[in-house]
Amino acid sequence: MKLYKYTDLSEQNIEELCLRQLADDARIAESVKEIIAQVKAEGDQALRSYALQFDKVNLEQLFIEKEEIGKIASTIPADAKSAIDTAYANIKKFHAAQLYPEAKVETMPGVSCWRESRAIERVGLYIPGGTAVLPSTFLMLATPATLAGCQEIVVCSPPQKDGKTNCYLAYCAQLLGIEKIYLAGGAQAIAAMAFGTATVPKVYKIFGPGNRYVTQAKQQVLASGITAIDMPAGPSEVLVFADETANPAFVASDLLAQAEHGTDSQAILVSTSETLITEALSQIEIQLNDLPRKDIAAQAIENSYAVLVADKTQAMAFSNAYAPEHLILATDTFQELIPKIINAGSVFLGNLTPESAGDYASGTNHTLPTSGFAKAYSGVSIDSFIKKITFQQISPEGLKAIGPTVEILAAAEGLQAHKNAITIRLKSSDGY
Ligand SMILES: NC(=O)c1ccc[n+]([C@@H]2O[C@H](COP(=O)([O-])OP(=O)(O)OC[C@H]3O[C@@H](n4cnc5c(N)ncnc54)[C@H](O)[C@@H]3O)[C@@H](O)[C@H]2O)c1
Ligand SMILES: N[C@H](CO)Cc1c[nH]c[nH+]1
Numbered sequence: 001m002k003l004y005k006y007t008d009l010s011e012q013n014i015e016e017l018c019l020r021q022l023a024d025d026a027r028i029a030e031s032v033k034e035i036i037a038q039v040k041a042e043g044d045q046a047l048r049s050y051a052l053q054f055d056k057v058n059l060e061q062l063f064i065e066k067e068e069i070g071k072i073a074s075t076i077p078a079d080a081k082s083a084i085d086t087a088y089a090n091i092k093k094f095h096a097a098q099l100y101p102e103a104k105v106e107t108m109p110g111v112s113c114w115r116e117s118r119a120i121e122r123v124g125l126y127i128p129g130g131t132a133v134l135p136s137t138f139l140m141l142a143t144p145a146t147l148a149g150c151q152e153i154v155v156c157s158p159p160q161k162d163g164k165t166n167c168y169l170a171y172c173a174q175l176l177g178i179e180k181i182y183l184a185g186g187a188q189a190i191a192a193m194a195f196g197t198a199t200v201p202k203v204y205k206i207f208g209p210g211n212r213y214v215t216q217a218k219q220q221v222l223a224s225g226i227t228a229i230d231m232p233a234g235p236s237e238v239l240v241f242a243d244e245t246a247n248p249a250f251v252a253s254d255l256l257a258q259a260e261h262g263t264d265s266q267a268i269l270v271s272t273s274e275t276l277i278t279e280a281l282s283q284i285e286i287q288l289n290d291l292p293r294k295d296i297a298a299q300a301i302e303n304s305y306a307v308l309v310a311d312k313t314q315a316m317a318f319s320n321a322y323a324p325e326h327l328i329l330a331t332d333t334f335q336e337l338i339p340k341i342i343n344a345g346s347v348f349l350g351n352l353t354p355e356s357a358g359d360y361a362s363g364t365n366h367t368l369p370t371s372g373f374a375k376a377y378s379g380v381s382i383d384s385f386i387k388k389i390t391f392q393q394i395s396p397e398g399l400k401a402i403g404p405t406v407e408i409l410a411a412a413e414g415l416q417a418h419k420n421a422i423t424i425r426l427k428s429s430d431g432y
């Protein structure tokens with residue numbers, strides 16, 4: 001992990017450090033373009049051939065259904081079942097609180113305006129399954145989708161080597177009433193949900209995190225105007241701000257937790273204390289040795305860096321410029337920093353709040369914007385699965401109140417028919 005001193009960094013250096021672009025981005029974009037074109041042209045046949053190429057599975061059937069899901073789910077160990085139940089209850093509780101009706105507003109006497117929510121009818125959820133199968137992502141996406149009332153929920157996840165899915169995903173499906181899991185991964189799964197194939201239904205909006213292929217595919221189908229997406233949610237990132245009140249071993253554990261997701265994960269340490277940085281780095285070396293995914297995590301740590309800052313103001317300036325997917329404030333004085341946070345996906349406060357808690361079970365959503373997109377996007381929530389439709393109703397009194405304003409503005413724009421739609425009503429005695 002490289003160490004930079006903030007005071008030695010120019011604005012341009014900071015900008016470069018905050019960029020997540022990688023040398024092979026163009027190659028990934030090109031191969032995703034090809035995959036999308038193949039799926040669009042050949043549908044299921046392309047899904048089978050990519051499953052063979054990337055997942056090393058010869059798939060007869062591109063999905064598993066309720067009965068088989070039930071059988072696989074029944075093999076889940078009791079402790080895992082109970083942990084999923086607890087996580088689900090917390091996620092459901094947090095997201096259910098986001099469902100609320102909005103007030104009707106009378107903008108002028110007799111002119112009422114309001115918004116009502118309607119669920120997006122068809123949504124597609126991508127559950128990653130390359131380096132690790134993520135049942136937690138199943139809960140994070142399907143819980144708000146079902147609470148919002150989405151009618152058709154299409155779930156895609158890469159197939160296991162036996163051409164099936166694992167007991168954890170199957171149990172999540174059962175818990176959430178999802179009766180089919182489509183066995184497709186990567187960019188091809190995103191293309192299938194965007195265009196539809198003989199087997200995979202086309203959806204209106206695609207959700208979910210994934211590797212760079214998945215994220216690139218979501219961005220390409222969005223750009224081609226085929227479907228909406230939640231946000232770019234790519235390789236995991238964490239920025240830990242730690243001061244002298246932080247525990248270096250805790251800090252190291254948080255950095256490694258995200259590093260183990262993939263070699264392209266980003267684990268950034270920002271600190272006011274050089275001693276803390278030195279101790280956290282040596283803790284990383286110690287803790288790395290015990291990790292089964294040691295090589296992946298070590299590579300991600302190698303690609304990451306630490307920044308020594310003079311004070312908390314510089315720390316927050318760097319964090320806001322970086323716009324991390326996850327921000328951990330490993331300091332006893334986190335309260336004073338909260339108002340200074342402008343860009344972040346999800347924030348973890350104090351020395352006893354590890355990101356892992358939010359990844360699995362605190363209740364907040366772990367599908368979050370990466371690559372600096374936290375500057376403009378929020379993470380997944382109930383809002384992601386609904387549209388807000390505006391309504392207005394005008395009474396006779398309201399028509400008299402608002403009519404002249406609309407007539408004058410329509411005339412100013414030279415739109416006579418707009419003006420007439422008011423005038424004709426004001427002159428008529430119909431209905432009042
Ligand atoms: N931002 C978030 O909210 C969030 C949440 C959870 C996970 N994540 C991230 O999701 C990612 C999951 O990645 P993953 O790889 O484990 O699983 P994945 O399911 O995203 O990708 C696996 C698929 O990638 C495709 N693929 C692999 N190599 C390819 C190649 N050379 N060319 C074309 N396609 C290829 C294959 O189809 C494979 O099925 C991780 O980077 C993790 O950090 C992000
Ligand atoms: N940290 C990931 C989001 O970047 C979510 C996750 C799933 N499982 C473990 N972690």
Ligand SMILES: [Zn+2]
Nearest residue numbers: 236257258359
């Ligand atoms: Zn994680």
